[in-house]
Amino acid sequence: MRGLIIGRGADLKGSKDAVVGTSMRYRGLVFLAAGAMTVTGCRMSPVSPSAPEGISGYSAPPIPGHALAGRFGSSGTSLWLLSASGLSTSDDGGLHWSAQTLPNNVTASAIADVAQVPSRGLWIAVPDNSGVHLYRLAGGASSWTSSLLVPTWPAGAAFAGPAGAVAITPGPGSLVTVAATIPNGTDGAFSSLFTSTDDGVTFVEHAALLDSPANVAWKHVMFVSAQSGLVVVGTDSATLLHSSDGGATWSPVSLKGLPAATRYYLGNPVIAGSDVELPVIGLPSGGVGASLSLLTSHDDGLTFDGPTGSALDLGTAVNPALAYRGEVIWAVPSAGGQIFETGDRGRTWTSVNPAGLPPGVTIVSLTGPSSATALIGIVGCPGFVPNCWTSAYVVATMDGGRTWSAV
Numbered sequence: 001m002r003g004l005i006i007g008r009g010a011d012l013k014g015s016k017d018a019v020v021g022t023s024m025r026y027r028g029l030v031f032l033a034a035g036a037m038t039v040t041g042c043r044m045s046p047v048s049p050s051a052p053e054g055i056s057g058y059s060a061p062p063i064p065g066h067a068l069a070g071r072f073g074s075s076g077t078s079l080w081l082l083s084a085s086g087l088s089t090s091d092d093g094g095l096h097w098s099a100q101t102l103p104n105n106v107t108a109s110a111i112a113d114v115a116q117v118p119s120r121g122l123w124i125a126v127p128d129n130s131g132v133h134l135y136r137l138a139g140g141a142s143s144w145t146s147s148l149l150v151p152t153w154p155a156g157a158a159f160a161g162p163a164g165a166v167a168i169t170p171g172p173g174s175l176v177t178v179a180a181t182i183p184n185g186t187d188g189a190f191s192s193l194f195t196s197t198d199d200g201v202t203f204v205e206h207a208a209l210l211d212s213p214a215n216v217a218w219k220h221v222m223f224v225s226a227q228s229g230l231v232v233v234g235t236d237s238a239t240l241l242h243s244s245d246g247g248a249t250w251s252p253v254s255l256k257g258l259p260a261a262t263r264y265y266l267g268n269p270v271i272a273g274s275d276v277e278l279p280v281i282g283l284p285s286g287g288v289g290a291s292l293s294l295l296t297s298h299d300d301g302l303t304f305d306g307p308t309g310s311a312l313d314l315g316t317a318v319n320p321a322l323a324y325r326g327e328v329i330w331a332v333p334s335a336g337g338q339i340f341e342t343g344d345r346g347r348t349w350t351s352v353n354p355a356g357l358p359p360g361v362t363i364v365s366l367t368g369p370s371s372a373t374a375l376i377g378i379v380g381c382p383g384f385v386p387n388c389w390t391s392a393y394v395v396a397t398m399d400g401g402r403t404w405s406a407v
Helices: none
Strands: 029-031 037-040 043-046 070-075 078-083 086-090 098-100 113-117 121-128 131-138 145-149 165-170 176-184 188-196 204-206 218-223 229-233 239-243 263-266 270-272 275-283 290-297 312-315 321-325 328-332 339-342 350-352 361-366 372-380 389-397
Touching (some): 070 113, 078 113, 113 165, 121 165, 121 176, 188 218, 328 361
Parallel strands (some): 321 361
Antiparallel strands (some): 029 070, 037 043, 078 086, 086 098, 121 131, 131 145, 176 188, 218 229, 229 239, 270 275, 275 290, 290 312, 321 328, 328 339, 339 350, 361 372
16 A cells, blocks of 8 residues: 555545555555466456446557556555556546556655646655655646655654655645654554645654654544544554644544444544535354444544444444545445445435445545446455465446446
């Protein structure tokens, strides 16, 4: 997301393949099948992709049959795909793809994470025993530059190998952060954070401290500024930490307005104008009647309150894909069948019953006022687990989510 074998990908603007219940090393989705498939009982039937009506000029993903095979991730409307053939990127939610030439001696399998902001550049991270090699292809440039980021681990860190997880997160302006993580015991982790205010040309390290509350699995990272940052941590994604010194120290965030649910998990914080919004998924006992709430911070993430508007009833769908574009937010349950849309950042919502949107929605990208793309990930097991297969493809809408067609 950052290689997950199957599951949820990153779903918010400014974030990437953050997978609920999965550590930061699993950023993205791994798709193994060469063709998009659907399941009818235990039978597999091919999907025949076609260009969405009214849209022209498509270029297919770099996989025969328009299916995505490999490791896939997102950042806003930018998508990336790592496969046996290398790295490909899309600036428009998967409608068009471009093959990228990797730096010398770098293979796709060695890349731990990818991030892209079309106006700023492309970054890839390759960890090894010497540290994390961060490569940057600036916007309009034809050659890569590189930096070696060497994490400093606490004296109590027993793990001596390369970073097991690396997360590149572009922030506002020219801010970009790189978090490198190693395991610490059964459930813990040490994460060393590198911050750059010049799009990754130079970095400052904020090393992990032995007694930090951030010594657990990091799920989502978001910085409002070079000094103010947030991370969602823990195996249950239920704790939010804030830093006011660029990631040197962390402290728990006060969250008011949490859902009255037995359990909940936190999504990726998102910059919304001058505020920060935090999605919260409520998980009541029995797994029925899950809800989506939005909490808001007016102080760069130091405190949150809410919820904004009424909570959405998600039914049994507990992992909606979220997409942001200004005041507009779409929430799409992975099971499909319904889209929740708001034009006022969650104060009021409308429901759309989409035609042509299959189940298995993992990532949604808003590409315009009424246009969007969605990544459809599907998995099937024709009787035995070793024979399971996965695949993915992109669908698009031009009418506010009412009708969808495969790209």
